[in-house]
Amino acid sequence: MSLFLLFLSAFLVNNIVLMRFLGLCPFFGVSSKLDTAVGMGMSVIFVMVLSSVITWFLYQYILMPLNLVFLRTAAFILVIASLVQFLEIYFKKAIPGLYSALGIFLPLITTNCTILGVAFLNIDYGHSLIQTLVYSIGVSLGFTLALVLMAGIRMRIDTAPVPDAMKGLPIAFITASLMALAFLGFQGFLGLSL
Numbered sequence: 001m002s003l004f005l006l007f008l009s010a011f012l013v014n015n016i017v018l019m020r021f022l023g024l025c026p027f028f029g030v031s032s033k034l035d036t037a038v039g040m041g042m043s044v045i046f047v048m049v050l051s052s053v054i055t056w057f058l059y060q061y062i063l064m065p066l067n068l069v070f071l072r073t074a075a076f077i078l079v080i081a082s083l084v085q086f087l088e089i090y091f092k093k094a095i096p097g098l099y100s101a102l103g104i105f106l107p108l109i110t111t112n113c114t115i116l117g118v119a120f121l122n123i124d125y126g127h128s129l130i131q132t133l134v135y136s137i138g139v140s141l142g143f144t145l146a147l148v149l150m151a152g153i154r155m156r157i158d159t160a161p162v163p164d165a166m167k168g169l170p171i172a173f174i175t176a177s178l179m180a181l182a183f184l185g186f187q188g189f190l191g192l193s194l
Contacts, residue, residue, distance in 0.1 A: 003134045010138030016114050017146040018176070018183040023114035027147060028172055030105050037151035039098040040105060041144030043087055045137075048115050051080045052136035055119040056129060076119045084109045114143055149179065 016022050023044075030040045055076045063069050088106055091099040099106065109115065118139050122132040153175050162171050 003130065006131060007134050007138040010135050011142040011145070012183065013186045015142045015146055015183050015186075016118070016139050017143055018180040019187075020117075022117050023112055023143060025108065026105050026112060027150060027176070028169065030102065031147055031150040031172075032154050033101070034148065034151045034155060036098075036101045037147045038144075039095075040102060041140075041147050043091075043102070043106065043109060044112070044115070044143050045140040047080065047083045047087060047109055048118055048140040048143075049133065049136045051076070051083050051115055052119055052122055052132050053129070054079050054083075056122055056127070056132045059123050072120075072123070073116075076116060080109075080115055080119070114139070146179070146183075150176065153179075 010016075014020060017024065017027050026040055026044075031037050055072075058075055058079065059069075059072060063072055063075065084107065087109070088099070091102070091106065118136055122135060125131075125135075127135055150172075154172060157171055157175065166174075
C-alpha cells in the first residue's frame with residue numbers, strides 16, 4: 001500500500017473515532033467547545049506521533065531482540081505516560097487557559113485507548129518506521145478532524161430548538177452516530193479498508 005493510501009485510510013476511511021470507536025471519552029467530553037477540541041486534537045497529535053515512533057523503536061530494538069514482547073503493554077503505557085506528563089507540564093506553564101479547559105482530559109490521554117491502540121496496530125500490521133509515522137499522523141489528524149467537526153456541530157446544536165429530553169449527551173450521541181454513518185461512505189472510496 002502506498003504511503004498516501006495508508007494516510008488516507010487512517011485519516012478518513014478507518015477513522016479511529018467514527019469507524020473503530022476508540023477514544024470516545026475525550027470525543028464526547030471535550031467536544032463542546034471548538035478551542036478546547038482543537039487543543040485536545042493538537043495534544044493527541046503530539047503524543048500519538050511521538051509515542052508511536054518511540055514504541056516502534058522500543059519494540060523493534062529492545063523488546064523483540066531480548067524476547068520481552070510480553071512487556072509491550074507496560075512499556076508502551078510508560079512511554080505514553082511520560083509524553084503526557086511532559087505535555088501537561090508544558091501546558092501548565094505556557095498555556096494555562098488550555099490547561100484548565102482540558103481539565104481531567106489531559107492526564108486521561110495517558111489511558112486514551114486511541115494512542116495505545118495505534119502503537120499496537122503499527123506493530124501488529126508490521127509497519128516500517130516510515131509507515132508508522134504516516135499511519136500515526138493520519139490517525140491523529142482523523143481524531144482531530146472528528147473532534148473539531150463534533151465541536152462545531154455541538155456549538156450549533158446549543159442554539160437549536162432541541163427538546164429538553166434530548167439536550168446534552170442524547171443529542172450528542174445521535175449526532176455522533178450520524179457522523180459515523182457519513183464516514184461509513186468513505187469505506188468504498190478507492191476500495192480502501194484496513
